[in-house]
Amino acid sequence: MTTGQGHASPRPPRRTDARLNRERLVATAQDVFAELGPGASLNEIARRAGVGPGTLYRHFPNRSALLTAVLRDRIESLCGRAETLRSSESADDALAHWLRAFLTHARVNQGMGSALMIGEPDAPGLDCHQLILDAAAGLLTRAQQRGTARTDLTADDLVQLVVGIALSTARSEDEEQSERLLALVLDAVRGRPLRSE
Template sequence: MTPAGHGTRRPRTDARRNRERLLAAAREVFAEAGPDASLNEIARRADVGPGTLYRHFPTRHALLTAVVRDRVETLCEQAAELLTADRADDGLDRWLRIFLAHARTSQGLTGAWLVEGAGEPAFDCHRMILDAATALLTRAQRHGTARPDLTPADLLQLVVGIALSTARAEDDPARSERLLAITLDAVHSPARR
């Protein structure tokens, strides 16, 4: 510690900044190269050495966990914000579009995270996403704008199915949005249609 008591504050700030830079670089590199991307490239883009990366994330799985957690927490925060939309069905529709984009871009990353972490305790991303969907769907159902027989799990399964079936649809980039629009027509109650 330095004489003025400043010795412990700066490393924490630097460490926090390095962690954020590493996460930002990891999101970018994983999006470009997939979950097997070079950890050295992530460190390079974050402008830190490999040792700094390993101090923050001792394993690839630890880094994947941090990236997946960040993505899922952002997704859930967006759902919470949309719970205040003027119209419940608009909030649900907007979040399902966000969720579809998340599902389309996260497939390989989440799959690798699950495989690498088999047997390790982790956060329950599925529960977090299901809770977010439940809140939005329940609100729309209470307002009479979503089918009362629809379950959150069924709704998520439909959107994940769209994401999986259109992952490689380079020949028709609008297919996922078109399929989601058809799904949303089925989600909404006859009163809304």
Template sequence: MTTGRDHAAHKAKRTDARLNRERLTAAAHQVFTELGPEASLNEIARRAGVGPGTLYRHFPNRQALLTAVLRDRIQALCEYAEKLRATDSADSALAQWLGAFLAHARDNHGMGSALMVNEPGETDLDCHQLISNAAAGLLTRAQHHGTARYDLTADDLVRLVTGIALSTAREEDAEPAHRLLALVLDAAYAAPRQSR
């Protein structure tokens, strides 16, 4: 028979475990951004204020931690897409989200690449599908209520922005990436050329 004291102690342990996980994920966000996906897990534990054993209790390996961090970042990007879908201008919403996606892709390309070397089934995170779904919602709205061309697909946009991110990833100055994105947006809102 459990007592109120046992229940309170169990609840406190669960709260501590949740807080430790949140601290570890936040520290991993920082460390992976600064040092890349091969950064020291001990450094992540140190910055989170926990021991390495606590890190491994929550994340048994590097892939699990990378997946958790990338999942958080993609979830934030998808939530941003939902928020933008409620704004007045469908064209502006699409442009703003593509800018956010470009920043995400430039900041996180190493993490995504690190996860791609997993064996099939090691991670349940389908980054491409989540991003594609977010882009599709905004693009469809811009096609119906804005000026986005109808022959454009969400996959086209995701590939174009990913290409910009990969080709400018080593450049600290984000201006060339933003210039290329502006060219993509110009094409996205232009009428398709007639074939001759």
């Protein structure tokens, strides 16, 4: 289709209602997956989002696509928080706040990454680990440069410790255990290296 001047008309922007439906589906899926796990009914997600199953499948052709969208949204939010915290006054507090947010993320989302890998092992996925590692590295490096974090610690060490806390406390009846374990990790982060550099 051309205009009177012979130029092709631009493609119409994505309809606002379609974009809003997609956002509502991702937000609802986050809640439902947190409540019922990554195997939750997609029809239930559509119902709670106030749309028909056809609308859900137009945006997300399968469970893997929806899980990826939810995980991407959560990780982008977590990494955005790291970026904001990097400009805060205290590098030590910034690292501690972000590690608490990451622990919450790891506890809430622990089954989603596994479900993605099991559901479609050959599908191109989201490199969650690298995004999280980069966010942790930025905050840890800043704390190390300010002298508030031990220099022999790597971002990978820190991420593994927090993931370990999330996994080991997943079924714990002691709701404060994960926070106590994270406090121990934070004490270790601020401690002196155990080996000479």
